[in-house]
Amino acid sequence: MTAQTLFSTLALQPALLDTVTQLGWQQMTPVQAQSLPPILEGRDVIAQAKTGSGKTAAFALGVLQQLDTTLRQPQALVLCPTRELAAQVAEEMRQLARAMPNCKIMTLTGGTPVQRQADSLAHGVHIVVGTPGRVLDHLERQSLDVSAVSMLVLDEADRMIDMGFYDEMSHIEALCPRQRQTLLFSATYPDHVDKDATRFVRDAIHVQVQTELTSVPVQHYFYAVAAEERFDAVVRLLLHHQPTSALLFCNTKLVSDQLCDYLRSLGFSALALHGDLDQRQRDEVLIQFANHSCSILVATDVAARGLDIQGLPVVINVELPHQVESYIHRIGRTGRADQTGVALSFFEAKDKPLLQLLQQAGIDTGVGVLPPASRQARPHSAPMKTVVIIGGKRDKLRPGDILGALTGDAGLDKDHVGKIQVGMVVSHVAIATEVAALALDRLLRHGIKGKRFKAHFVRNS
Template identity: 50%
Template sequence: MSQSDATTPSGAFDSLLLKPALLDTLKSIGFHQMTPIQAQSLPAILNGGDVIGQGKTGSGKTAAFGLGLLNKLNVKRFRIQSLVLCPTRELADQVAAELRTLARGIHNIKILTLCGGVPMGPQIGSLEHGAHIIVGTPGRIIDHLDRGRLDLDNVDTLVLDEADRMLEMGFQRELDAIMQEVPRERQTLLFSATFPEQIQSLSEQFMIDPLMVKVEAHHDGETIEQHFYECGNNNDRMRALQLLLLKHQPESAVVFCNTKRETKDVAAKLTNAGFSVVALHGDLEQRDRDQMLLKFANKSASVMVATDVAARGLDIDALDMVVNYHMAYDTEVHIHRIGRTGRAGSKGAAHTLFNHEDGYKLSLLADALGREIDGEALPGEALLDTMPPQPRMVTIQIDGGKKQKVRPGDILGCLTGENGIEGSEVGKIKITDFRSYVAVDRKVLRKALNKIVKGKLKGKSYRAWELR
């Protein structure tokens, strides 16, 4: 395995041998300079080589493999030529959306997502019409393969995105089975935030002399402030968490726990204490997971309590604060967790709770950070007598979606029309097949609901209610 040092400066996209349509699209969306992971991996990817890319979420890896597979795609050959495997439906949707954006200048290209948690019927229909690129989750890909609906004989590029998480989630058997269904003569691209032994084993088994590209997962202390607090038992830990949330009053905070059980317990206790909380763990039904993510993304829930596995690959922007309720098992995971705050030039804060059993993990983290770690004083106990602030936004669920031809502009027009609310009081709008969701300022909730249910949305009456 050869090694590439990703500390060299990133270059311009037009220095690469990319199709003119791709270069034009990159310019139109404002992509001029490559990120380090793109600069180090794209020349090898475009040359047809196998590549392992290690970098945190937001490093630009999707564009790296996306440009590679789009550049060699033959649109006139209507066969599945690329397969991208992702651990979760959310990540698959994000990847497919980015690929579609990059492919805007390529006519008649078909990118299809095949994920669990959604009905099989529409996917079967789409597959019958064929596709160039499949983005999917391992379990659902296997479902279609087992039923003879998916032909991977023409795949020349296989991408494993967030490979470490797929292994954490127990997809080793599915990955092995899928590898047997794609041609041996292919390009394999593997991207991973961490690099455990299983990834090493996977790469040795299925890749040919891969180039290893590693973008160091360090974070500027000026962007992310790190604080550490020593806690005794679990009661002390919960009290510390509440004090930190009450003191800083973040609009969006993620609290990381190490197990599903802890996640449920912490979320329940915070809810009982009056905080606006969603919990993200592996036991959730897909619909519940989607709704919790929606509430958090549109700022109608302030705190997300999650395991590392559940939170990986989520596209969470403008995160004010991360709390490590328990220390991560290793330093790389800690760095990955806190990298979710302080993004895109904004300030962020990471607060880590530890006890006497965490000595070894603390010393490893101290070495990585190049500083001593000492416990700080927690905010004053008097804060526990105050009520947590409620999120500024609330989410309205509307009983109509794409199938009823509801569009975001229809909802915005309905809410801001005659005697309506201000445009500044409307937040994110999301439309699914049969439901729509819109965030509105909490103080205008009643008015917004009345506008929708009284027949002002496309001249029709739709049921609508607050999503709790």
């Protein structure tokens, strides 16, 4: 640990330094150490770093440092490619801003009525985090005013461009003040991104952090499996490895749903995540997976970006993606926070060109042998169940209130209660499966802080 990489060496306001200390952060990650000094100097920055490298905190601290909470106008606009990433970024920014009084951070994404978002914007907000389509929608409706925006952040810029958002990004950028700071973060930086993104920044500092696959602490295994045999091969791997959580990638929504249904029919705790789900469904799927109410998530690449699932030991590529970059993003879900992960991939003859490119990137693509089918092993049951409470921040609920109700009147031990997430109008709490039914019954009868709330298990948990 060198003095130059300590957060304490940065010219951050005391409230932010205190929060960083409380979070247990001392040393900056490489992308933070290289990008934060120029960000705090007001320079435009283009940074390339893989997902999970700490880039969100880098631009979040820069945004919060220059914020004036007495000015009730958006001063920073953060664009993200997906709803999930926008929600995650906003949550991390709220965590870092918790010592800053009255700091209002709002997400603008699809799945929430436009008028409800417009009403919230009218009450004043300091930071907007959103997807290009919905942000542009509010700009065109004139419900979002960006005249005071002094910082524009393009998070996962490569993904936004690949998803066809370049025109929306350009339109939004043109509506922001010319005198502003622009930060562009990207997991990859191919030539077309360099060409498309250059117009958004001025005299930018370029930061590039090691992103080779060999730098990721992941063990890679490849298996030659015919398409019609993949589902059974997935079962063999799951029963052999018995992971507490596993993320399975498919290339289409149809295959994701079919595999999820097959696994559920065998007793596995599995849910699917893809673009056909509405926002509420997507949120609840991710909440259940994150809090261990579901052990297996079967997803398309909509889940490859922005998901920050702690302690994910296994990723399975049921179908290999078409590009090396997509493979990087998929396996980037595991092997995080200095933990070793496992990436298991099936391939056919048509995937040989991708395997050659992966080998050139330093990955051992030697063909492995599937473990034998086990007659004794059984699917793991999810250790937790998720309870939905129809009440949240608008009802003055806090995580401690819910925990107190569960360990007080409901009679649960603290160890029976998992992750608690309090939203604006709805809250979610993970409860150990063996006591979940009893806890829900007592919660309904006794309420929280003397007030009764409607509550139920997540429908598909």
